[in-house]
Amino acid sequence: MTSIPHGTPGHPDPLRALDLARLRRRTSMKWRTYPEDVLPLWVAEMDVPLAEPVVRAVTDALALGDTGYPAGTAYAEALAAFAADRWGWSGIDIARTAIVPDVMLGVVEMLKLVTGPGDPVVVNPPVYPPFFAFLTHLDRRVVENPLDPALRIDPASLEETFRELTADGGRAAYLLCSPHNPGGTVHTAAELATVAALAERYGVRVVADEIHAPLVTPGTAFVPYLSVPGAERGLSLMSASKGWNLPGLKAALALAGPGARADLDRLPEEVGHGPSHLGVIAHTAALREATDWLDALLAGLDANRALLSDLLAAHLPAVRPYPAEATYLAWLDCRALGVGDDPAAAFLERGRVALSSGLPFGTGGAGHARLNLATTPEILTEGVRRMAAAVA
Template sequence: MKWRSHPGDVLPMWVAEMDVPLAEPIARVLTGAIARGDTGYPFGREYAQALAGFAARRWGWAGLDPARTAIAADVMLGIVEVLRLITGRGDTVVVNAPVYPPFFAFVEHDGRRVTQARLDERGRLDLGSLAEAFAVAREQGARPAYLLCNPHNPTGVVHSRAELEAVAALAAEHGVRVVADEIHAPLVLPGAEFTPYLSVRGAEDAFAVTSASKAWNLAGLKAAVIIAGPAAGADLQRLPEEVSHGPSHLGILAHTAALNDGEPWLDGLLGGLAANRDLLGRLLAEQAPEIGYLRPEATYLAWLDCRSLGLHDPTADGAPGVVSELAGPARFFLDQARVALSSGHVFGAGGAGHVRLNYACSQATLAEAVGRMAEALRDSR
């Protein structure tokens, strides 16, 4: 998808897929399974057990109980299934915008309403806006929920323990159930520290959904884990058995191998991403200083503020969730620079006039992309 969605002269810097070789422990497990003809149905809790071990080693979190988990095809489908357990049709789900576009599309497609709480100018949680959104959600339906992106996509912000504890307190005050998307948790870069939402005080009735797919580039090998907090186990018991039919056996093998044996590869990746993050900042400062750069603490995605360029398309405001649409600066850079970026308007309130750039590529590709963008801006003046 990354390399075929646009003509060959376009640099694809949009979809969340990395230009990296597969980690050897994962390749070894997969080729071994193929050699054995082991391509049947998944079984057991090895994936959840591997995740629990990874969480204890990486984040110092020993509270992940594999007995309170279930498998799902991927994180978004897992989120939808959890929302079906804790909300009803017509209930409201709060999100922090700008945010990952499928948060809008998947939730609304399943008959829930979305209310947006804005992030602040640093891309961090705005607790005042969140409290207002929780109050609205409570008025609109009997069983409101909050879909938390931790770390946040597209800003790359890693929420602090204090911020997450404040979220838990607000959720308890307003009777809002929390579901945390933690798919980017292994991709926290040097200088920041990840806190699992289920590890904070007050999050006992919450859920988290995660996967090894982003950190080890396994998007084509579907598998995710739903984790219930200690007070949410009864809700998880109501999850339909057929949900576990979604992930592939090879996907679970791959994700389990990543979590058990893929940390050295991950550490190397994080070093490269940190170097690319810094390179991107330097390139923009030197060649296109009018583009604002919010230095990410996690992920391999950079949120670029292009509002000063005069490319904003006001007709694109208020149209979140449709990831194929381009407007404003994303359309300009595709047409004039032949660089494909994610258009900010689909990320919801506060997204228009921005683009999201994927810097998980070679430094030569990154330099070429910024050079093309800068040249297009110069030619347009």
């Protein structure tokens, strides 16, 4: 895949549009979980106004009373056009797509297609905590294969895990987080091709969570898993949810490689009843009409990453941020602070700033915290000030 350059022709930075007073009027999880004296920099919600094309599409639908059940392929067609333009990938076959309620429920449905109760599913910790919760609820056995110290996939370790899990001829799957959350690693084409080759060698089915795909740093190339050689039997989940701040408008797409179409064809019809029709409308509008907004957001996120680095160097030099190539979630190594395995607890109790604890991310999470930098520069600055005060 090649990185396609995009500009921000006059579109204002969405991260500079809202002040704290307006944000505190929101009633979503980010702004209602903690008391008002806590500054929330944790869960993956962005402090931005919605892109105007998305607002217009949803309000037009409401004005029409168009609030029924989802139908058609407009969402898949919009994603295919976005993928071709943004990632130079024309490999989305609309016939090998299905609308699912959201990415994690889509992951569950894909794993139901290729594994059975008690089968192992490999994950790369530290990794998105719902992976553990959803897999356990699904009655699958979570097998950790930790990332290396640079937060990249270790192919030798992955191969050994695949070999052990399939030695008796049993089924296994690999739940790939791409780009990786936390840490923001963007897996390269070579790394993903190695994953595909190993999966084929050992009969492991790959399900890729690619929800953060639109959120790569300028100059970084996102590589869809299904685009690499050997990934023909892979399954992927994509969505506009993270890129355009639409988690409350539920809709995602399951994609199948050419060798996995028969698996996707077994997806129960009722799964398609779960997505929100308004969600499908919103996600379609985002992918089709709000790419200028996305580009302005990406520029703002890049500025916030630089700001966070400067703030930590000035006020918390013992905290090391991992260099991120994607997402708006900064993974912070706080072990040198000497506040124990859960630095987020100290930041919350003593500084009244909420970050995500590293502990639920699995192996490698102790002593770490995840910070959501998709906010205003002023809020980010105040957040780091409070973190520093908490350990002064």
